[in-house]
Amino acid sequence: QLQLQESGPGLVKPSETLSLTCTVSGGSIRNRGDYWNWIRQPPGKGLEWIGSIYYSGTTYYNPSLKSRVTIFADRSKNQFSLNLGSVTAADTAVYYCARSGDDSDIDYWGQGTLVTVSS
Amino acid sequence: QSALTQPPSASGSPGQSVTISCTGTSGDVGGYDYVSWYQHHPDKAPKLLVYGVRRRPSGVPDRFSGSKSGNTASLTVSGLQAEDEADYYCSAYGGINNPLIFGGGTKLTVL
Numbered sequence: 001q002l003q004l005q006e007s008g009p010g011l012v013k014p015s016e017t018l019s020l021t022c023t024v025s026g027g028s029i030r031n032r033g034d035y036w037n038w039i040r041q042p043p044g045k046g047l048e049w050i051g052s053i054y055y056s057g058t059t060y061y062n063p064s065l066k067s068r069v070t071i072f073a074d075r076s077k078n079q080f081s082l083n084l085g086s087v088t089a090a091d092t093a094v095y096y097c098a099r100s101g102d103d104s105d106i107d108y109w110g111q112g113t114l115v116t117v118s119s
Numbered sequence: 120q121s122a123l124t125q126p127p128s129a130s131g132s133p134g135q136s137v138t139i140s141c142t143g144t145s146g147d148v149g150g151y152d153y154v155s156w157y158q159h160h161p162d163k164a165p166k167l168l169v170y171g172v173r174r175r176p177s178g179v180p181d182r183f184s185g186s187k188s189g190n191t192a193s194l195t196v197s198g199l200q201a202e203d204e205a206d207y208y209c210s211a212y213g214g215i216n217n218p219l220i221f222g223g224g225t226k227l228t229v230l
Binding site: 037039046047048049052060065096100103104105106107108110111112 | 124138153155157159160164165166167171174176197208210211212216217218219221222223224
């Protein structure tokens with residue numbers, strides 16, 4: 001059974017970089033056809049796709065966040081990570097890592113981690 | 120990137136059916152058969168209910184069904200149960216430069 005677990009600081013200061021890592025177990029991030037995603041949900045709001053990294057290493061980003069986002073993978077550790085720069089209070093959210101397939105269906109999710117942007 | 124349009128709320132009594140709509144454009148919902156639906160209970164991870172417009176993952180009851188007409192996709196929940204009370208989100212593929220778009224979410228209340 002595939003499992004994903006987010007880790008990283010729960011508090012980030014404004015203007016700094018938010019960094020999160022997703023550790024994947026029960027499967028490989030090198031599995032052909034898999035996309036590894038970051039998704040967030042601000043308090044009281046809906047889900048927002050941040051971006052993804054394909055098994056091949058190709059990355060895709062939400063156009064509205066693209067200038068601040070980097071997603072990269074560490075295949076030796078079976079992890080993928082998110083960096084979101086120049087954060088503001090609007091970036092406060094529960095951040096999920098998740099897997100999707102070629103149908104853009106997200107079938108496995110991490111439990112989510114709350115990141116608060118505050119001084 | 121504009122979110123797909125969902126009604127903010129929907130409701131029904133136990134045993135009834137409810138349909139939630141998800142409206143996009145010809146560049147996303149209408150252009151590809153890659154529409155998914157998720158159920159999200161508070162403090163839990165979202166759960167995939169429907170993918171590929173109308174396909175269900177194993178283990179999802181057939182009370183949940185998806186469809187699409189033009190630029191609007193729909194999720195129908197039949198035989199409403201108390202545990203169906205949750206937020207529901209649609210998502211769609213929007214092309215190589217906009218791979219995944221979510222709807223704004225619909226809060227389903229079981230009366």
